[in-house]
Amino acid sequence: MGVKVKTNTKVLAVSLSALTLLAAVSGCGSTSTSISTKQTSGQNVTTITFWDFLTGGDGSTMDKVIAEFNKTHPTIHVDHITQGWGSDYATKVIANILANKGPDIAMAHGDEVLRWESKGVLDSWDSLIASSNIQWSDFSNQSLQDAVINGQHYYVPLDVNSFVMFYNKSILGKDGLLNKNGTLTIDNYNDFLKILTTVKEDGSVPFSYPENGLNPLALWYMFYLQMGGGPILNSAKTQVNFTTSQNLPIAIKAMQDVYDLYNTSQVIPTNVSNSISLFQAGKAAITIDGTWNVNYLASSMGKSFGVTSIPAFFGDEPYAYANAHVIVLPKNSQRTPAQDKAISVFLEWFNSHEWMWAQSGHIPAVTAILQSSQYKSLPYQKYYQSELKYANFWPATSSVWFVDDSELNNVVQGILLKKIPVQTGVQQMASTVNSQLSQGY
Amino acid sequence: MLPFFVLYTIFSLFPILNGLRISFFNYQLTGQSTFVGLQNYLHVLRDSVFWGSMWHTVLYVLISVPPLVIMGFILAIIVNAPIKGRRFFQVIFFIPNILSISVIANLWSAILGNYGGLVGTVLNSLGIHQQINWLSSYHWVWISLDIVSIWWESGFNMILYLAALQDIPDEVYEAAIIDGATPWQRLRYITIPSVSRITILVTFLQTVNSFQAFAHIYLLTQGGPSGFTTVVIQYIYSTAFQNFVFGTGAAMSFVFLVIMIVFSVLQLKLLTRNAEGGA
Numbered sequence: 001m002g003v004k005v006k007t008n009t010k011v012l013a014v015s016l017s018a019l020t021l022l023a024a025v026s027g028c029g030s031t032s033t034s035i036s037t038k039q040t041s042g043q044n045v046t047t048i049t050f051w052d053f054l055t056g057g058d059g060s061t062m063d064k065v066i067a068e069f070n071k072t073h074p075t076i077h078v079d080h081i082t083q084g085w086g087s088d089y090a091t092k093v094i095a096n097i098l099a100n101k102g103p104d105i106a107m108a109h110g111d112e113v114l115r116w117e118s119k120g121v122l123d124s125w126d127s128l129i130a131s132s133n134i135q136w137s138d139f140s141n142q143s144l145q146d147a148v149i150n151g152q153h154y155y156v157p158l159d160v161n162s163f164v165m166f167y168n169k170s171i172l173g174k175d176g177l178l179n180k181n182g183t184l185t186i187d188n189y190n191d192f193l194k195i196l197t198t199v200k201e202d203g204s205v206p207f208s209y210p211e212n213g214l215n216p217l218a219l220w221y222m223f224y225l226q227m228g229g230g231p232i233l234n235s236a237k238t239q240v241n242f243t244t245s246q247n248l249p250i251a252i253k254a255m256q257d258v259y260d261l262y263n264t265s266q267v268i269p270t271n272v273s274n275s276i277s278l279f280q281a282g283k284a285a286i287t288i289d290g291t292w293n294v295n296y297l298a299s300s301m302g303k304s305f306g307v308t309s310i311p312a313f314f315g316d317e318p319y320a321y322a323n324a325h326v327i328v329l330p331k332n333s334q335r336t337p338a339q340d341k342a343i344s345v346f347l348e349w350f351n352s353h354e355w356m357w358a359q360s361g362h363i364p365a366v367t368a369i370l371q372s373s374q375y376k377s378l379p380y381q382k383y384y385q386s387e388l389k390y391a392n393f394w395p396a397t398s399s400v401w402f403v404d405d406s407e408l409n410n411v412v413q414g415i416l417l418k419k420i421p422v423q424t425g426v427q428q429m430a431s432t433v434n435s436q437l438s439q440g441y
Numbered sequence: 442m443l444p445f446f447v448l449y450t451i452f453s454l455f456p457i458l459n460g461l462r463i464s465f466f467n468y469q470l471t472g473q474s475t476f477v478g479l480q481n482y483l484h485v486l487r488d489s490v491f492w493g494s495m496w497h498t499v500l501y502v503l504i505s506v507p508p509l510v511i512m513g514f515i516l517a518i519i520v521n522a523p524i525k526g527r528r529f530f531q532v533i534f535f536i537p538n539i540l541s542i543s544v545i546a547n548l549w550s551a552i553l554g555n556y557g558g559l560v561g562t563v564l565n566s567l568g569i570h571q572q573i574n575w576l577s578s579y580h581w582v583w584i585s586l587d588i589v590s591i592w593w594e595s596g597f598n599m600i601l602y603l604a605a606l607q608d609i610p611d612e613v614y615e616a617a618i619i620d621g622a623t624p625w626q627r628l629r630y631i632t633i634p635s636v637s638r639i640t641i642l643v644t645f646l647q648t649v650n651s652f653q654a655f656a657h658i659y660l661l662t663q664g665g666p667s668g669f670t671t672v673v674i675q676y677i678y679s680t681a682f683q684n685f686v687f688g689t690g691a692a693m694s695f696v697f698l699v700i701m702i703v704f705s706v707l708q709l710k711l712l713t714r715n716a717e718g719g720a
Contacts (some may be wrong), residue, residue: 414479436684439484
């Protein structure tokens with residue numbers, strides 16, 4: 001028995017070391033392949049695959065919209081698959097398109113389409129849209145701002161999704177910080193700070209906000225623009241523009257004001273790992289995040305939920321960071337004319353039913369929808385619809401994508417965690433982006 | 442031998458050589474790639490984020506290999522002892538090793554997470570109300586990652602050591618006991634020298650393994666806070682597959698390969714010399 005145990009253990013040991021060596025030699029990578037089968041189930045049913053990255057609160061709204069479309073269109077089936085978010089999503093979609101396993105249509109952020117197009121993975125929409133009932137003039141200018149590349153349209157916009165301010169009416173009401181009509185108004189940065197300090201003294205979390213990821217960078221961007229900072233990249237998009245003699249003091253002041261919220265007035269607690277969860281749990285008075293949270297937060301928080309547009313913290317123009325959810329057309333030699341037709345039918349239907357999609361919280365891209373009774377009857381959208389006018393996107397480049405630039409985010413987090421002084425940090429942000437732009441990143 | 446060689450050529454040799462070729466190009470996924478000579482390598486050599494990530498990788502090797510080797514040895518001693526339920530302990534100690542990386546990451550996120558993680562809640566109930574950010578503060582993050590690695594990987598080293606321990610003839614210990622050797626003396630003068638060759642193997646394998654660490658760190662910290670735990674593989678991954686700069690990404694891989702080879706050769710020389718001297 002003892003001998004047998006010994007031998008077994010030895011065999012196991014030898015096999016394990018062999019496996020490790022093999023893994024070490026071969027790079028030990030795990031690959032996951034997502035397979036989208038394009039099949040027609042039954043006669044005359046055309047299937048189109050649609051990938052998106054809606055892992056947030058708006059995902060369930062998209063599920064409902066697609067289900068409604070499939071229900072009302074017996075000859076078309078939209079196979080809707082939600083993949084991961086951010087750079088990993090882009091990696092997955094682009095790799096699949098190159099391997100000819102891509103979806104028929106895919107969602108993207110408006111400001112990353114140029115980057116995708118530069119990899120040669122997208123078709124232009126123009127001929128398909130020309131043969132449909134969709135006009136480019138149906139859409140708001142803001143939603144279309146990055147659509148045209150070399151004279152061709154490379155995306156169809158679904159919405160403008162902007163950052164808005166969410167607040168907890170119970171916490172602020174208790175401290176007497178709401179208007180007579182029970183809403184929140186913030187006059188400027190100092191007023192904001194005063195409100196947050198009052199909440200802090202009362203023991204609640206004043207401002208639930210992360211120190212990593214996109215959010216701190218977006219807050220800096222909004223402060224910077226509201227203070228009168230110019231475009232953050234030069235017109236050729238080869239270098240940053242926020243370090244010119246005119247813009248640099250503004251960029252530093254904007255970052256200092258962001259820094260102070262974390263470290264001086266300390267109205268943002270340290271290491272909030274999920275700012276939306278903390279707010280949703282009713283523990284925080286205010287958070288700033290995207291419109292994709294509106295329906296999700298409203299339905300889970302009930303009466304304490306409040307939302308308003310980004311205030312003018314500085315100056316008179318309440319510029320807000322925004323983006324667009326758009327649909328791109330992956331290059332696909334196997335797409336059939338029937339599928340092309342099905343795609344136009346889907347998009348036409350989506351455009352005329354965009355108020356359904358707007359239930360998630362986003363501002364519709366089709367301007368007529370903004371005037372529709374269905375859209376106007378939505379409970380919260382009126383509080384921030386005005387933001388469309390002040391929506392500011394990141395500059396679209398063929399290399400840097402500001403929404404998920406981890407090296408840039410790392411620098412910002414380093415500033416907020418006091419590892420890098422504010423002034424040095426802003427210079428470091430500039431050199432990081434410049435290096436990425438010069439790399440053809 | 443031929444089938445192996447064919448598969449090895451297709452799936453290992455060809456990608457490696459193609460990677461080497463790509464590292465000399467401004468490589469485009471579609472369209473024209475242009476030959477840029479050593480430009481990608483020069484960029485890598487000047488890239489402070491690359492060297493920062495490289496240092497994080499070396500740091501991880503330094504802090505993870507010794508405890509993983511020692512822990513593997515200790516666990517092997519425990520499960521090799523004539524105790525009741527040793528089989529049970531063997532399984533318990535080894536099981537974390539077979540879990541997938543995403544399971545490990547989820548589990549430890551729940552244990553170490555901020556505001557409501559298991560450890561935080563337990564400390565809270567013991568009267569320690571300070572919020573400790575195990576996975577997102579500069580002070581704790583590497584220690585936390587090290588603990589996760591020890592929990593996850595020690596079992597594998599335990600199996601290797603166990604095989605070695607079972608090879609030591611019982612007569613040697615019996616003779617030592619008759620001669621009056623204490624348990625410590627038996628460990629110091631019989632057990633440790635007898636498994637020295639396995640120690641070399643375990644240390645070497647563990648070093649290679651720790652150099653390649655990426656997934657559990659990425660899943661637990663995303664390389665944060667502020668890039669403090671970004672290891673070199675993560676940086677290569679994000680350069681090549683998230684930012685699509687394949688030429689530079691490939692160049693980074695080969696710089697990393699050279700560093701690893703140098704490190705491994707030095708380590709093997711050092712270890713074998715020590716083992717020969719000590720045996």
